[in-house]
Amino acid sequence: MKVYTRTGDKGQTSLFGGERVSKTHARVMAYGSLDELNSFLGLCVATCRLPGGPALAEEIEWLLHVQRDLFALGAWLASREASERVVRGEEAFAGARQNRTHVDEARILEIENQIDAWEAKLEPMKSFVLPGGSLAASQAQVARAYCRRAERETIALRIQYLNRLADALFVFARHLNRIAAVKEDPWI
Numbered sequence: 605m606k607v608y609t610r611t612g613d614k615g616q617t618s619l620f621g622g623e624r625v626s627k628t629h630a631r632v633m634a635y636g637s638l639d640e641l642n643s644f645l646g647l648c649v650a651t652c653r654l655p656g657g658p659a660l661a662e663e664i665e666w667l668l669h670v671q672r673d674l675f676a677l678g679a680w681l682a683s684r685e686a687s688e689r690v691v692r693g694e695e696a697f698a699g700a701r702q703n704r705t706h707v708d709e710a711r712i713l714e715i716e717n718q719i720d721a722w723e724a725k726l727e728p729m730k731s732f733v734l735p736g737g738s739l740a741a742s743q744a745q746v747a748r749a750y751c752r753r754a755e756r757e758t759i760a761l762r763i764q765y766l767n768r769l770a771d772a773l774f775v776f777a778r779h780l781n782r783i784a785a786v787k788e789d790p791w792i
Contacts, residue, residue: 612627615627615628617632619631619682619683619684620679620682620683620684621683621684623684630757631681631682633757634681634754634757634758635677635678635681635682637750637753637754637757637758638674638677638678638681638754638758639674639678640750640753640754641674641747641750641751641753641754642671642674642675642678644743644746644747644750645667645670645671645674645747646671647743648667648740648743648744648747649664649667649668649671651739651740651743652664652667652740652780657740657784658783658784660740660780660783663776663779663780666718666776670769673707673711673765673769676707677707677763677765677766680707681758707765711765712764712765712768715765715768715769715771715772716768718772719768719771719772719775722775722776722778722779723775725779725782726775726778726779726782730790731790731791731792732790732791732792733778733788733789733790733791734788734789734790734791735748735749735777736788736789737777737780737781737784737786737787737788737789738780738781738784738786740780740784741777741778741780741781741784741786742777744773744774744776744777744780745773745774745777747773748770748773748774748777751766751769751770751773752770754766755767755770
């Protein structure tokens with residue numbers, strides 16, 4: 605299979621099922637933002653694997669699970685079924701083939717539980733903190749910002765998962781700073 609097809613050279617792309625839409629179509633923009641987020645999470649994984657750093661096997665596994673979720677969400681956004689649900693004003697993922705997408709209420713609850721587990725080990729926040737700290741935590745903050753953009757672009761599709769994921773990435777960054785013994789810089 606070739607990487608290039610030349611079928612998108614005039615600003616159109618195909619969704620699953622063959623439907624042609626503009627590359628500026630809301631769904632294309634949304635799954636493009638998911639792809640950016642997923643790619644940056646790959647950089648976060650690579651940073652967490654750097655030799656000489658703390659052992660982060662559980663954190664890496666969590667990131668890989670999120671990357672799989674994002675691939676599933678992007679594929680779903682490109683499907684005819686998602687399009688039809690959105691046109692009817694329904695939740696894009698309700699009743700989806702959840703064994704394929706792995707993104708359902710149970711998965712959102714898993715993320716919430718992970719947030720709670722990380723927060724239980726952190727000092728309570730007394731002010732906003734500036735994004736930064738360790739390299740891995742800084743990258744998690746950039747990923748959080750990418751996630752918020754993807755959330756804004758999918759808000760019409762009402763995808764709760766991205767909202768919760770952005771929260772998780774914020775707490776994940778704080779968790780990584782704690783592991784690296786890097787003090788957070790308060791905003792005020």
